[in-house]
Amino acid sequence: MKKHVLFSTISLVLTALAMSSGCRRDPLAAGIRALENGNLPKAEALFSKVLEQDPGDASALMNLSIVQLKTGNTEAALSGFRQVADLATEDIRPLAYMASLYMDNNRWREATDILNEASRRDSRSPAIMTAQALVDLYTTGATSARDRLIHVLAMAPSYAPALFNMAVIERDWLKNPIEGRKYFQRYLAVAKNDSHTPIARAALLERIPTPTTRKIVPPEAPPPAAKSTPVTARDPKKATEAFSLAVRYHQSRDMNKAIQEYSRAIQNDPMMAGAHFNLGLLLREKGDLEKARDSFEHALQCAPGMTDARYMLGLILNTLGDDTRAIAHFTTILEKVPNHAASHLALGLIYKKDKAKLALARKELARYLELEPDGASAKEVKNWLKYQR
Numbered sequence: 001m002k003k004h005v006l007f008s009t010i011s012l013v014l015t016a017l018a019m020s021s022g023c024r025r026d027p028l029a030a031g032i033r034a035l036e037n038g039n040l041p042k043a044e045a046l047f048s049k050v051l052e053q054d055p056g057d058a059s060a061l062m063n064l065s066i067v068q069l070k071t072g073n074t075e076a077a078l079s080g081f082r083q084v085a086d087l088a089t090e091d092i093r094p095l096a097y098m099a100s101l102y103m104d105n106n107r108w109r110e111a112t113d114i115l116n117e118a119s120r121r122d123s124r125s126p127a128i129m130t131a132q133a134l135v136d137l138y139t140t141g142a143t144s145a146r147d148r149l150i151h152v153l154a155m156a157p158s159y160a161p162a163l164f165n166m167a168v169i170e171r172d173w174l175k176n177p178i179e180g181r182k183y184f185q186r187y188l189a190v191a192k193n194d195s196h197t198p199i200a201r202a203a204l205l206e207r208i209p210t211p212t213t214r215k216i217v218p219p220e221a222p223p224p225a226a227k228s229t230p231v232t233a234r235d236p237k238k239a240t241e242a243f244s245l246a247v248r249y250h251q252s253r254d255m256n257k258a259i260q261e262y263s264r265a266i267q268n269d270p271m272m273a274g275a276h277f278n279l280g281l282l283l284r285e286k287g288d289l290e291k292a293r294d295s296f297e298h299a300l301q302c303a304p305g306m307t308d309a310r311y312m313l314g315l316i317l318n319t320l321g322d323d324t325r326a327i328a329h330f331t332t333i334l335e336k337v338p339n340h341a342a343s344h345l346a347l348g349l350i351y352k353k354d355k356a357k358l359a360l361a362r363k364e365l366a367r368y369l370e371l372e373p374d375g376a377s378a379k380e381v382k383n384w385l386k387y388q389r
Contacts (some may be wrong), residue, residue, distance in 0.1 A: 010310075015241075018275070027046045027047075027049045027050050028046070028047070028050050028057070028059060028063075030046050030058055031046030031047045031050065032063060033045060035063055035066065035067060037389045040067050040070055040071055041151035042289060043063070044064065044067045044071075045068050047060045047061075047063050047064035047067065048064065051064065056087060056171075058084050058087045058088045058091075061083055061084050061087070062081070062093075062094060063081070063083065064080060064082045065077045065078075065079075065080030065081050065097070066092075068080060069097075069101070069131075072386050074101060074105075077097075077101070077103060077149060078098055080099045080107055081094040081095075081098045081101075082098065084239045085098070085117075085290040089121075090121060091121075092118045092121050092125060092128060094316070095114050095117055095121070096118060096119040096127065096131070098114045099111045099114040099115050099118065099131055100131075102114060103131070103134065103135065106138075106240055106244070106342050108135055108138055108139050109157070111131075111135050112132075112135050112139070114316060115128055115132045115135065116132075117130055117389050119132070124154050124155060124163075126155065126159040126162060126266070127161070129148060129151065129155075129162075130149065130152055130159070130161050130162045130165060132143045132148055133146075133148040133149045133152070133162075133165065134163070134165070135257045136148055137169065137173070138274075139303075140303060140305050140306065141303065141305060141308060141309075141330055142169050142173035142174050142307065142308065142335055143304045143305070143307040143336070144172070144305060145165075145169055145173075146166065146169050146170070146174065146303045147171045149162050149165060149166045149169070150166075153166070158190045160187055160190050160191040162194050163186045163187035163190070163191075164183070164184075164187045164191070164200065166183040167180045167181075167182075167183035167187060167200065167203070168180070169183040170183060171184075171203070172187075173308075174280070174340075175208045175341075175342060176341065176371075177371070177374075178372060179372060180203070181203070181204060184203050184204055184257075185204065186286075187200050188200050188204075189203065194324060212292065214353065229313075233356050235268040235269065236268070238268040239264075239265045239266075239268035239269030239275070240265075240266075240269075242261045242264040242268060242271060242275075243261070243262070243265040243274065243275050246258045246259075246260075246261030246262040246264075246265060246275070246278065247278070249357060250263060250278060250281075250282065255282055255285070255286065258278075258282055259279060259282050260285070262275045262278055262279040262282070263279065264330075266298075270298075271302045272302065273299045273302035273303035273306055273309070274299075275297040275301060276296070276299035276309075277293045277296065277299040277306065277308065277309050277312075279295045280293075280295030280296040280299065280309070280316075281291045281312070283295055284312070284316065289316055289319060290320075290321055292316055293310075293313065293316045293320065296309050296310075296312050296313035300313065305336075306339070307333055307336070307337060310329050310332060310333055311329070311330070311333060311340075311342060311343060311346075313329055314326045314327075314329035314330045314333075314343070314346060315346065317329065318346065318350060323350050323353075326346070326350060327347060327350060330343040330346050330350075331347070334347075339371055341367075341368050341371035341372045341375065344364045344365070344367045344371065344379070345364070345365065345368040345372075345375075345377055347360075347361075347364040348361045348362075348364035348365035348368060349365075350360075351364060352365070352384070358388065362385060362388055363387060365381045365384065366385065369381055369382065369385075
C-alpha cells in the first residue's frame with residue numbers, strides 16, 4: 001500500500017434502522033422501504049409524518065437523520081443523531097454515526113467526546129474502541145493508537161477491523177513491516193470478503209520496502225495548548241483547511257507549496273502538532289536541518305507523546321553532532337515503547353562510534369536484529385556484530 005488505508009469500524013453504512021422491537025406503524029415501515037430503495041424524498045416525507053404525530057419516535061428520527069446525511073445536510077443529521085442519542089440512552093448507534101461524521105471532517109475533539117460518551121454506554125464495544133484508536137492515531141500518534149488496539153485484541157482476538165488497522169499502523173506508521181505482515185495474515189484468517197481483503201492480500205505479496213522517511217501525518221484537529229507556546233489569533237478552521245491543502249501538496253511532491261501551507265496552518269493554530277511535524281519532514285528533506293530541528297521540537301511541545309516527532313528530532317540531533325541529546329530522546333522512546341526497533345538501531349549506531357561504549361552498541365544492535373531480522377540495516381548490523389565477537 002502506498003497510502004494509509006484504515007478500516008473505519010463506524011463508517012457510515014447508510015441503511016435504515018429500527019430502534020425498537022415493537023410493531024412498525026405503516027408510515028415508518030414504508031419510509032424504511034423507501035430509504036432502502038433510494039427514494040429519499042418519499043422516505044423524508046414519511047419519516048416527517050411519523051414525527052408530526054410522535055416527535056419522540058427514535059426510529060423515525062434516526063432514519064430521517066440518515067436521509068439528511070445522504071442529501072448532504074450534515075449539520076441537520078448531526079442534530080438528529082444527537083436527539084436520538086438522548087432518547088435512546090442505551091444505544092451506541094446514533095453516537096457512532098456522529099463520531100464517524102466528525103472523523104470524516106477532521107473534527108477530532110468532537111469525535112473524541114462522542115466516542116467517550118459511547119464508551120460509557122458500552123465500555124467493551126470493540127467497534128467504539130477501534131474508532132477511538134483511529135482518533136488517537138490522528139491526534140496523539142501511532143504508538144497511542146497501537147496501544148489501544150492491543151487492548152481491543154486482548155478482549156476480542158478475532159475482531160477483523162482491529163487486526164487490519166494494527167497491520168496498517170505497524171507497517172506504514174511505526175515502520176515495523178514484519179509485524180504488519182503478521183497482522184495482515186491474522187486479519188485474512190477471520191475476515192469476510194470486503195473492500196479491505198484485497199488490500200491485505202496485495203500487502204502480503206509485496207516485498208517489504210526500505211523506509212526512507214516517516215509518513216506524512218494526516219489532517220488533525222488542534223490539540224490543547226501547551227503552556228510553553230503562546231497562542232494568539234487562533235483560527236482552527238483556517239488552520240485545518242491549510243493543513244489539508246498542505247498534505248495534498250506534500251503527497252504530490254510540490255514541496256514549496258506544501259511548506260507554505262504548513263506554515264499558514266501554524267500561523268492560524270500554533271499548536272497544530274501535525275503541521276510542525278510535516279514541516280520538519282520537508283525541511284529535513286531540503287537539507288535545512290536547523291529549521292527541521294525547530295519544527296520537531298515545536299511538534300513535541302504541542303504533543304509530548306508524539307513518538308515519531310521525538311524519533312525524527314533524535315535523528316536530526318545526531319546528524320548535527322549533538323549525540324547526548326539524541327541519546328536522551330531515543331532512550332525516552334524506548335522507556336515507553338521498548339520494541340521501537342528504529343530507536344535501538346539509532347542508539348547502537350551512536351554508541352559504536354565510542355570504543356568505551358561498544359558493549360552498549362552490541363546490546364542495542366542485537367536487539368534491533370531481534371525485532372527486525374530482515375530490516376533495511378540488518379545485513380550491515382549482522383556484519384558488524386560478527387567482527388565484534
